[in-house]
Amino acid sequence: MRQQQIQKLKTNQAKTKVEAAKLLQKLMATTEWQNAKSIATTVSSPIEVPTPIIVEAARKEGKKVYLPKTMPHRQMVFLPFNSREDLITSKFGIPEPAYDETLVNQEPDLVIVPGLAFAEDSNYRVGFGGGYYDRFLAQYSGSTVALVPSAMRFATADWEIEDYDVKIQKLILVD
Numbered sequence: 005m006r007q008q009q010i011q012k013l014k015t016n017q018a019k020t021k022v023e024a025a026k027l028l029q030k031l032m033a034t035t036e037w038q039n040a041k042s043i044a045t046t047v048s049s050p051i052e053v054p055t056p057i058i059v060e061a062a063r064k065e066g067k068k069v070y071l072p073k074t075m076p077h078r079q080m081v082f083l084p085f086n087s088r089e090d091l092i093t094s095k096f097g098i099p100e101p102a103y104d105e106t107l108v109n110q111e112p113d114l115v116i117v118p119g120l121a122f123a124e125d126s127n128y129r130v131g132f133g134g135g136y137y138d139r140f141l142a143q144y145s146g147s148t149v150a151l152v153p154s155a156m157r158f159a160t161a162d163w164e165i166e167d168y169d170v171k172i173q174k175l176i177l178v179d
């Protein structure tokens with residue numbers, strides 16, 4: 005399912021990019037966004053919802069922006085995003101902040117959760133399969149949202165839901 009979905013997202017890259025602007029507008033209208041002083045997002049790959057516009061919007065509103073860094077044992081920590089130049093590309097090809105224990109923040113006010121597919125009726129998701137977000141979200145108590153372009157949207161989960169899967173609090177959908 006994951007491989008099939010990656011292919012679909014590749015085919016729909018241009019459409020996802022167009023929809024991203026609308027998704028950001030809807031995100032900015034939520035109370036979760038408006039109340040957040042700190043937000044966590046990712047450095048998007050080409051098949052994902054582009055995140056530079058999210059970072060820009062957050063900065064403009066004075067919100068602190070955090071990015072994930074993957075750690076041993078499939079752990080993930082969030083570190084401040086200051087400049088593109090400070091990021092180090094991981095072995096998975098994703099630029100990440102450098103590790104600094106004193107800067108880790110595992111409770112940003114709002115986490116924008118990435119994924120490959122989202123179920124509209126249950127808010128369950130499929131990610132890249134590392135289990136990083138499921139492990140993190142099991143410990144996290146703030147707000148979670150996901151930006152869902154049409155290519156990631158499913159009326160219901162046609163995949164297996166596992167015990168460790170964590171629902172996203174709010175899915176932002178295109179009209």
Ligand SMILES: Nc1nc2c(c(=O)[nH]1)N(C=O)[C@@H](CNc1ccc(C(=O)N[C@@H](CCC(=O)O)C(=O)O)cc1)CN2
Nearest residue numbers: 046047048049072074096098118131132133134136137
């Ligand atoms: N843009 C973005 N950044 C992100 C995520 C994401 O979904 N999107 N993540 C969301 O979680 C984390 C990284 N997720 C990962 C998920 C899976 C694998 C993974 O399966 N790696 C394989 C090697 C690749 C392969 O299968 O060939 C492995 O560990 O064996 C790595 C990272 C943190 N950063």
Ligand SMILES: Nc1ncnc2c1ncn2[C@@H]1O[C@H](COP(=O)(O)OP(=O)(O)OP(=O)(O)O)[C@@H](O)[C@H]1O
Nearest residue numbers: 129130131132133134135136137138139142168169
């Ligand atoms: N809270 C957890 N504790 C221990 N193991 C976990 C936990 N959550 C997930 N896992 C393990 O991680 C593996 C990957 O999970 P899954 O396939 O749901 O990843 P994903 O949600 O698609 O990926 P990601 O969260 O990185 O985007 C599973 O094999 C599962 O056993």
